[in-house]
Amino acid sequence: MAIEIRIPTILRSYTGGAKSVQASGETLSALIDNLDAQHSGIKARLVTDAGALHRFVNVYVNDEDVRFTGSLDTALKDGDSVTILPAVAGG
């Protein structure tokens, strides 16, 4: 199972500069664990200690924001594409 993940500029230090990497997982949570196994430290930038998606990142599966599809429980299948962007926000 291969899922392509687009990596934003700010996280490319974890992927050796790569804009796009591959990983596998049946859910977004499993995918992130697999991604972290290959690119150590990236999970901590995506998931909080409490196990929720960080509010500083937007994650999209096939163009849908996962906040609307079950967040980290979002189911994935072979060929899905995932995009990570830093949330543009502030106060």
Add this chain to the structure above:
Amino acid sequence: MLKIDRAIHDEIVAHARRDHPDEACGLVAGPAGSDRPERLVPMLNAARSPTFYQFDSAEQLRLWREMDDRDEEPVVIYHSHTATEAYPSRTDISYAGEPGAHYVLVSTRDPGRHEFRSFRIVDGIVTEEDVEIC
């Protein structure tokens, strides 16, 4: 240093005034690697708040894809403060996720006079820079 077109500068200020008392937000795209802000893209503040702003996540994906297709990057990311000075707040700093961008703050707290300032925010460190309007 941020070099920005007079017309784009004026339109950013006008956007901030229009959305006051909510915070306004948007970006200016430019050719990747050029550091030239050329294409103004005002964005909806999905939070519609006087103290918080957020790009709508679907609009943001569309815009980032469009910039990628056009070989552009976000050169300026701007937003307004409606009651405080044009300086990045702690929230602004914690969210700043585009290390290559110039973060522009506009303050509309004074109806007679606006403030327009630019900053780099990298690894949590804020550095103010000069703005040259050309």
